[in-house]
Amino acid sequence: MLWAMSSSPRSERRLRADRARQAADVIRQQVVRRAFPDGVLPDERFLAAEFSVSRNSIREALELLREEGLIDRVPGVGTVVVADKVEHGLNQLMGLAETLHEHGQITNDVRAATVIRAPSVVAQRLQLPADSSVVYVERLRRLNGLPLSLDLTYLALDVGEPLLDEDLVNRDIFSLIEQTSGQRLGTASVALEAVNADLHSATVLEVPRGAALMVVERLSHFASGRPVDLEFIRMRGDRLTMRAEICR
């Protein structure tokens, strides 16, 4: 047993922190999967037995998850799930409203919807000539009123301009593109990063400065292969889980 290699007070503390993390990781997934009946966690004694650790380790594990905003202590009830996380699949290219229709209503605060000169990198990614005009759309996306993500979208002009007359408040850009262009979207290239929220983005997303965000860059193509939609998305880490199935 490597854990028992040292018994100094210092390594004792590390040991407890390690065990707490270990339990917290398993419990986190149970929380996200809504595995606890009525959203109430088992008591500390039960969890200590479940993970074969001390009650102090379990307390530390629960404190980690409380700091992440997933659970809270309610006097007289116990430890309850307060997380409101939804899942977004990475295996199929879908808009938020399509993906989350079972969870409620997606609405968008449209912060900008206009034609701009494309920065050269954006033009390159969209395979447009330098100095092309593109449509820029900036939306704060809400699920049942609560901020979920801040999306910055660049669209090729012929694809984006028809969208400026459409219902950007209630509709996904993907479905609007397919409707107005008459073409199907095909593949998308996605890059995911975990980034701390800067002050201004934090304010917009209604999270503390520094909160962990999932930042996504997504370049979507028509089925023909032409890239048409370049998005930079900041998702609240406490509200979204990305899921994927991978093959060896």
Place this chain on the structure above:
Amino acid sequence: MLWAMSSSPRSERRLRADRARQAADVIRQQVVRRAFPDGVLPDERFLAAEFSVSRNSIREALELLREEGLIDRVPGVGTVVVADKVEHGLNQLMGLAETLHEHGQITNDVRAATVIRAPSVVAQRLQLPADSSVVYVERLRRLNGLPLSLDLTYLALDVGEPLLDEDLVNRDIFSLIEQTSGQRLGTASVALEAVNADLHSATVLEVPRGAALMVVERLSHFASGRPVDLEFIRMRGDRLTMRAEICR
């Protein structure tokens, strides 16, 4: 132009912050893609023209990326890339050493490698009877010596026990499993979350408390469909980008 709707000092500040974010998102991807020759960014005047914004907005954009640890100012040189991010593909199930062999040497600090009683949730996920024993391996994974991720791995006993005699310091668990079991891995279910680092995990990963981490839960199956390897992985957000191709 929605951006020009208001001209109060307050909205003026919001405007600059919005434009800074917009530029920062595009530049971030250039940094991650190593798009700048010699790792030196163009000067502020060039970038201001490129993004059609003021130099103050560009300064704010660069400050955002500096705070993320991606770039820094070097007197006499300019703004240089200091990020050391590597890419991990989500489309194919691969170990870190397999994925990153071009970037350097992966080594693992083996913090635990032992047989434990499986928490009931872990037993369920691995489709094992309650109270089964499992192999637990905890590794701090380094790329060229620098911490990249902290991996907590639960393995079915028959699959994991042979690994305890193998070279866990230098080898991926995936390749060790395939070698010792004689079976190929098939699919994996992956869940990704952005989470702020707790104090202890931050210390182990050598990042500030609260740093954004990409937390991955991954359940890998043999090609036969049997789940054998359940992992909880904390990746440093400043060192890893996850990439995927998605189909509509």
